[in-house]
Amino acid sequence: xxxxxxxxxxPGVGLEENxxxxxxxxxxxxxxPCRTENAFPRLGFLExxxxxxxxxxxxxxxxxxxxxxxLYERKRRVLSVDLPKMYREGWRTVFGADPNVVDLHxxxxxxxxxxxxxxHFDSPENPEIAQAILQTYIGRFRxxxxxxxxxxxxDTSALVERLDFLERTLFREGQSGLNSFQQWERxxxxxxxxxxxxxxxxxxxxxxxxx
Amino acid sequence: xxxxxxxxxxxxxxxxxxGQLPAFSEDSIRQVLEEMKALxxxxxxxxxxxxxxxxxELIPTIKFRHCCLLRNQRCVAAYLYDRLxxxxxxxxxxxSVLPANIRFHMCAEELEWFNQYKKSxxxxxxxxxxxxxxxxxxxxxxxxxxxxxxxxxxDHGEFEIDDGTVILLKKxxxxxxxxxxxxxxIRQGVxxxxxx
Amino acid sequence: MDPSxxxxxxxxxxxxxxxxxxxxxVYLIGGDLGPFNPGLPVSVPVWLALNLKQRQKCRIVPPExxxxxxxxxxxxxxxxxxxxxxxxxxHYMELTxxxxxHAADNIxxxxxxxxLVKDIWDTRIAKLRLSADSxxxxxxxxxxxxxxxxxxINTTRTFLLDSLKYMYKLRSNLQPGSGKxxxx
Numbered sequence: 169x170x171x172x173x174x175x176x177x178x179p180g181v182g183l184e185e186n187x188x189x190x191x192x193x194x195x196x197x198x199x200x201p202c203r204t205e206n207a208f209p210r211l212g213f214l215e216x217x218x219x220x221x222x223x224x225x226x227x228x229x230x231x232x233x234x235x236x237x238x239l240y241e242r243k244r245r246v247l248s249v250d251l252p253k254m255y256r257e258g259w260r261t262v263f264g265a266d267p268n269v270v271d272l273h274x275x276x277x278x279x280x281x282x283x284x285x286x287x288h289f290d291s292p293e294n295p296e297i298a299q300a301i302l303q304t305y306i307g308r309f310r311x312x313x314x315x316x317x318x319x320x321x322x323d324t325s326a327l328v329e330r331l332d333f334l335e336r337t338l339f340r341e342g343q344s345g346l347n348s349f350q351q352w353e354r355x356x357x358x359x360x361x362x363x364x365x366x367x368x369x370x371x372x373x374x375x376x377x378x379x
Numbered sequence: 380x381x382x383x384x385x386x387x388x389x390x391x392x393x394x395x396x397x398g399q400l401p402a403f404s405e406d407s408i409r410q411v412l413e414e415m416k417a418l419x420x421x422x423x424x425x426x427x428x429x430x431x432x433x434x435x436e437l438i439p440t441i442k443f444r445h446c447c448l449l450r451n452q453r454c455v456a457a458y459l460y461d462r463l464x465x466x467x468x469x470x471x472x473x474x475s476v477l478p479a480n481i482r483f484h485m486c487a488e489e490l491e492w493f494n495q496y497k498k499s500x501x502x503x504x505x506x507x508x509x510x511x512x513x514x515x516x517x518x519x520x521x522x523x524x525x526x527x528x529x530x531x532x533x534d535h536g537e538f539e540i541d542d543g544t545v546i547l548l549k550k551x552x553x554x555x556x557x558x559x560x561x562x563x564x565i566r567q568g569v570x571x572x573x574x575x
Numbered sequence: 576m577d578p579s580x581x582x583x584x585x586x587x588x589x590x591x592x593x594x595x596x597x598x599x600x601v602y603l604i605g606g607d608l609g610p611f612n613p614g615l616p617v618s619v620p621v622w623l624a625l626n627l628k629q630r631q632k633c634r635i636v637p638p639e640x641x642x643x644x645x646x647x648x649x650x651x652x653x654x655x656x657x658x659x660x661x662x663x664x665x666h667y668m669e670l671t672x673x674x675x676x677h678a679a680d681n682i683x684x685x686x687x688x689x690x691l692v693k694d695i696w697d698t699r700i701a702k703l704r705l706s707a708d709s710x711x712x713x714x715x716x717x718x719x720x721x722x723x724x725x726x727x728i729n730t731t732r733t734f735l736l737d738s739l740k741y742m743y744k745l746r747s748n749l750q751p752g753s754g755k756x757x758x759x
Contacts, residue, residue, distance in 0.1 A: 301745055
């Protein structure tokens with residue numbers, strides 16, 4: 169195994185975000201279908217289709233999660249947020265029937281993260297959404313675990329293809345536990361190796377030279 | 380939309396998940412700061428207008444820009460912070476002297492930070508284990524023996540070991556050396572640990 | 576933790592050796608060793624036993640549990656029970672590997688022991704996975720892992736902790752208002 173000295177800030181997971189987490193910043197960049205309940209004077213240029221200097225009340229536009237979260241207020245409605253399709257009832261039924269058949273990478277890739285964040289927007293369907301993402305996680309867990317613990321020394325890209333971001337993290341952790349144990353069992357644990365950072369730098373340099 | 384440049388910075392780091400340090404994006408940072416300046420100035424004048432002329436319909440727009448300011452701030456702070464985590468890791472992977480091509484990727488303040496980190500780590504290590512100090516970047520794995528067999532992967536020139544003997548590290552030559560002397564060179568990819 | 580660190584800890588366990596040399600008591604920070612007399616059994620830490628063995632200074636007496644019949648009993652019990660059975664050594668896996676790799680000639684039925692220990696390990700790891708899955712499906716709030724050894728926990732530590740953490744966070748979503756409000 170390689171001792172990694174670089175440990176990035178982990179994502180908050182659930183309702184909370186970690187301010188410095190790169191993953192959370194990219195998660196909060198996911199776009200949500202919104203409707204303005206107020207005019208935004210002088211910002212019309214942000215909306216390609218609009219020809220007025222303002223964003224008018226009742227405009228349908230996509231906004232990143234961070235902006236929707238920042239503008240949203242319970243008391244004074246500035247905008248309302250629609251549910252993306254994979255959190256609506258139709259898809260919830262599909263997940264409920266068999267969570268394992270769904271390609272969460274294509275749906276997400278931050279399916280659990282975005283779903284949890286949506287709960288900030290007081291939708292009447294919130295309890296069902298929260299329940300659906302929890303049950304999806306539970307229903308898919310066995311498969312995530314088994315594939316991460318059984319694949320040894322093989323190409324894992326097909327195994328992770330349909331996994332959500334969180335599931336991929338779990339998959340990698342399972343793999344690294346398995347790999348370092350197998351290394352030890354084969355007597356390779358005491359082997360000193362070059363830092364993976366160093367070897368990757370070298371690979372990149374070679375690639376740059378070839379370009 | 381605002382803040383696109385800022386998130387580009389984050390994406391660039393995120394793509395290199397293994398901790399490599401990409402070149403410092405001075406230009407992008409400058410553009411983000413310019414956007415922030417513009418947002419701030421627009422808000423200043425709109426706030427004045429809202430106050431003096433009672434134009435309360437401007438408030439949502441002001442809030443909109445304010446969110447963008449905070450977002451830019453978060454992205455830049457996270458960019459700089461994550462780079463520091465990577466730079467700190469370099470001290471452990473490469474040792475206290477960084478190769479020129481990596482130093483080239485750091486801005487002046489980052490180089491300064493690296494030097495300060497290096498110094499405080501050295502001070503800490505000197506304070507350990509009596510007069511000699513203790514190099515805590517050594518023996519990252521429990522050693523099995525004091526000496527190990529190594530092969531040279533490239534020409535590295537002369538190398539002095541504990542007892543004062545100088546050996547020549549020539550490509551493909553093989554040596555039996557004190558483990559603690561080699562560990563750093565193995566991590567840097569100069570030597571290779573040979574297991575019989 | 577890296578498995579080599581777990582192995583390092585296992586090397587502090589003691590084992591009996593029969594030295595073929597004499598040496599007075601040695602006083603070390605970690606405890607006194609010896610005295611050593613030819614033919615007289617003495618307990619030493621595994622790291623020393625292996626070092627002496629490699630230099631042909633001693634014969635190693637295998638620990639009591641490292642015995643084909645006893646291990647077979649443990650294996651059958653482990654397969655029969657649903658829970659983890661108490662194991663005779665907290666470092667059974669590491670000690671088996673260390674002693675069999677360096678002192679197989681002192682251990683009767685070494686190959687059989689290797690297979691038995693591997694079987695016990697596999698059975699226990701399979702159980703560990705099964706229980707991880709049931710923690711998640713039953714949404715357990717805390718996990719109790721009795722009778723597991725350090726090496727076993729170590730292979731699954733981050734995976735298990737993070738999968739329980741994610742489950743906990745997704746479950747907290749069910750209680751509205753539990754999340755602190757954040758400004759970013």
